[in-house]
Structures are given as structure tokens and as C-alpha cells.
Amino acid sequence: MDSGRKQQIFLIRHARPLVDRRGWFSKTQAQQFLQDYQVAEVEEILSPQLPPVLPPVKKVYCSPLPRAMATAHMLFGPEAELVVDPVFREFESSIWGLPMGRFPLSWWQVPSRVLWFLGLHQKGMESFRKAKVRAALAAEQLAQEAGAKGVAVLVAHGFVNEFIKRALVKKQWEVLVNGGRGYVGVTQLGRE
Template sequence: MTTEIKAMSLKHGAIVLVRHGEPNVSRKVTLSAAEYRAFWANYELLGLLPGQTPPRQLKDFVARCGTLVSSTRLRAIESAQALAGERAFDRHEMLIEAPLPPPRLPAWLKLSPRIWGFLARFWWWFFNHHEGQERRSEAEARADQAAAMLIGFAAGGETVVVLAHGFFNHLIGRSLKKLGWRLAESEGYKYWSMRRFERG
């Protein structure tokens, strides 16, 4: 086998991390910590807001990808289905979002879900507030495992598209960078956005 052919055979495909579409939940409320805890538990069960149309560019991209996978959360599964139609894809528990247990602040304090989400992530990340759920160190280890899995999928040279979640996609991206991958393109972390990683 020539050096050129060897190099071609070792070339990985890209890994594209996509955030799911908008979930079917209203954030136009104010909640106590306990109410936000129930809000997040319900959010984890919900699918997509009806009537959404995925970006055409992303849909065309998914049609050309070699491997499509999603997390096992309904909002991720429905997003993958909206992009892929009848195409089969695997679901992986490893790709679910990291938990968001809110800090135990006074019951009279009412905040929007967006602010509670920020506070919960801050407390979880910096103060290890987990309420018996997954810890930061455990989520980072899971992200390392997910990155290794995706690199395996990409090893044959085909592009891999992942339908998962904003923060856990961020953790996977950090893991990919540690393993020598670079961020080649990013649309941020909004719904339906994608971040493309390539072998460095």
C-alpha cells in the first residue's frame, strides 16, 4: 500500500454536533426552585414544538452524512426524524443532556426558567451541586466516552451528525479538542445550530 493510499484510508470524516429544535414548552413563567425542578423534569420528557421546519441547509447536510445518531430524549429523536425522514438512526443514552438541579434558594424567589437554568448550571459546574444526579466529573467522563464513540463512527471517512443537547454538545466538543480535533465551523448553540469538528 502506497503512502498516499495509507493517508487516504486513515482520513476521518467530520463530526457535526447539532442542537435539537425548540421544545414544546413555554418559558414565559416565573418559578421557585422547587417549581423549576419540576419544570426541568417535565422538559426532559417533551418533544418538539409543533410546526417547526428545520433549516434547509442542515436537512441537505444530513441527507449527505454517513452516520446519523441522536440522544434518547424525545426532543432529540424528533429533531433527527424531522431532518432525516424515514431514514433509520441509532439513539444513544450516552448523549443525553447533563442534569440541571437548581440551587436551594428561598421559596419566595421566583425566576424565569432561563435564569434558573443559568444558576443551576453554575452551581452544578462550580459547586458540584448535583442532588444525587450525575456530577460534573461524571458528565465530563461521559463526554469523553461519547467523543471516542463518534470518532469511531467517523474513522471510515464518512461525516457523522449528532442530534443532542446544547451543553452536552459543548462538553463533547471539549473532549474532541483534547483528542486533536478542531472546530472548523460553528453556528453557536441556538436551536438547530451545528458545530463541525475536523481531525486536526
């Protein structure tokens, strides 16, 4: 690659999954929601809002979860080569709490995620520490692609994209556009 050309990485979050989060959930219903979310289809993206600086790409890295693969196909077309790799899957999640009462979904999800971050709720799933290591490996894979081709594109998920971004920033990548964690949000990073 020409050393004067800027390397770029684009991290794209999947489109909105077609699951209903409204209402009040028992613990069992909240657990079922997480299972449904893992296999949910996504809303059709009527007018993709990819940044104009994104060059045409033929190769797109992707999480193996259906919502990420469907989003990648909608954004880049069926002719794009999807490189599906479990290293890009979302951080695991489960529901913590006593099976009493019905509450909004966030009442179940937020404490569960906070406890997982603290290492107190991770039985039977990948720990937060291991998930961060996986995100760093994913960042290295994308950086190698950007080094070889000038650009790397990933369609994945909110948490994993955030921690990939953090790993890249530690390796001197600059955040040029922070798309946040909204659906179809695009974060662009660059390096000379």
C-alpha cells in the same frame, strides 16, 4: 478508509422544545419546568438548514431524550437509522435555592448550573466531573465512526455537544463551523 479523505463529525442541537419559559416561577414551578422540558416535543423544522457539506447519511447518533430523537427524524427522515445511546444525553440539571418567591426561570437555572459546575450542587445526580468523562467517551465513539465511515452525525443537546466538541479538539479535531448552542445549531469538526 482512504487516508487522504477528511473525517468529519457534525454535532447538532435539538429543535426548540414546546415549553413555555415566560413568566415568573416559584421553585416548585421551576422544578416542574425541568421535568416538562425533559419530555417535551419540539417545534416543527419547516426548512432544515443543514450545512451543504453534510453528506447524505443513513446512520445518526442520538440522545434518548424525545426532543433529540424528534429533531433527528425531522432532519434526516424516518429512513435514517437512529443509534440512540444514553452516553449522548444532556448533562443533568436540578433547581437549587430556597422555596421563597417567584422569579424568572433563569434566576433559578443559572445559579443551579454554576453550583453544579463547581461541584456544590449535585446530590442525587451525575456530577460535572462524571458528565465530562461521559462526553469524552461520546467523543471517542463519534471519532471511531468518523474514522470508519468518514462521517459521524450526532443530534443531542447544548451542554453535552459543547463538551464533546472540547474533547475532540483536545484530540486534534479542528472546528470548521461553530454552530453555537442555538436550536438546530450545527457544529462541524474535521480531521485528515
